[in-house]
Amino acid sequence: MFKFSGFKNQFLQPKYWLTWFGLGCLWLLVQLPFPIIRAIGFNAGRLSRPFLKRREAIARKNIQLCFPNNTPADTERLVAENFKSLGMALLETGIAWFWSDRRVRKYFDVEGMENLQRAAAQQRGVMVVGVHFMSLELGGRIMGICQPMMATYRPHNNAMMEWVQTKGRMRSNKAMIDRRNLKGMVSALKKGESVWFAPDQDYGIKGSSFAPFFAVKDVATTNGTFVLSRLSRSALLTVTMVRRADNSGYxxxxxxxxxxxxxxxxxxxxxxxxxxxxEILRAPEQYLWVHRRFKTRPAGEVSLYV
Structure with a gap:
């Protein structure tokens, strides 16, 4: 029935049926022509706003904090565009997991491939700094098509979804490394591998330093990039994927x-x-503003989300 590595018969139990149904619907949707997929995604995001008021408030607050010189109209336009990207993100995940390489290749181009090839040729490992754009899942698939690498991630709490997302991500990449597995990351880099690592989220006070981020003075920033760089002596570069301005691809x-x-x-x-x-300024409307990036504050400071 299922021959995929890691599949367990328990995934056929009734408690997973709803998840299977959702995945089946996602698979069907991404079989449609790309312009129709794009229209469904953008409209789904736009229509989701009344049901995601808390996330909308977080996105608005983050944008106001980072871009205090924006007019209220500019901020609201950015929030609206951000939710369109949020809706598209679900379908982009389906594209990443279910499309063939041949179909994916029709919708992206690359700027700077020689930079990654040059860094990889040094045989000292390449730490790829990533950014949480809405299209991140698809970006990982496309990055792997260009050059397979390893990526850090947070394991899913649902065992079946952990299997599904890992199978999807491994379609074009080498391995997934738990983001807490510092030893594994350093070992891979020392062996000359390329490892994707995204340091742009709030991972709490432990292992972080406070540093400016846009107009916010003290932002908890993981020291992971510094530690990995120091221990592995690897090359460091950024890889970012955004939707083209005309929405024709990536x-x-x-x-x-x-x-x-x-x-x-x-x-x-x-x-x-x-x-x-x-990297964010390439397409700020596509960034993951719904994440509480500033939830960790220096001692004695009140939350920015009150």
Whole structure:
């Protein structure tokens, strides 16, 4: 019946039937022509706003904090576009998991592929700094089509969904590494592998430094990038994928190798945030603003989300 590695008969139990149904609907939707998929995704995101008021408020607050000079109209336009991207993100996940390589290749181009090839040729590992755009799942698939690599992630709480997402992500990449597995990441980099790592979320106070991020002065920023760089001595560059301005497909941007990376944690955190800011500004409406990026505050400070 199912021959995929890691499949368990328990996934056929009734408690998973609703999940199977949802995955089946997603599979059917992404069989449609891309323009129809795009229209469904954008409209789904737009119509979801009344049901996701808390996430809408978080997105609006994040945008106001990062871009205080925006007019209210600019902010609301960005929130509206962000929810269109949020709706499209679900279908982009289906595209990433279920489309063939041949079909995926029709809808993307790459800028800077030579940068990744040049860094990988040095045989000292490549740490690929990623950013949480809405199309991240599809970006991982496309990145792997260009050059298979390893990626860090948070395992899914649902055992069946963990199997499904891992199978989907492994269609074009080498391996998934638990983001808490520092030893595994360092080992892979020292062996000359390319490892994708996204340091742009709030992982709490432990293992973080406070550094500026856009207009927010003190933002908890993981020291993971600094630690991995110091322990592995790997090359460092960014890979970002965004939807093209005309929505006809996607563009993967690969930066040249990043030089002059700081040698202490505080400076490295600020340096990393500046890199992430640059990538976000490629398409700010497509970034994951619904994440509470500023939930961790320095001691004594009140929450920015009150």
């Amino acid at each position: 563009r993967l941007y690969i930066s040249p190798e990043i030089e002059n990376y700081p040698t202490n944690e505080a400076e490295a955190a600020a340096f990393t945030n500046r890199i992430i800011e640059h």
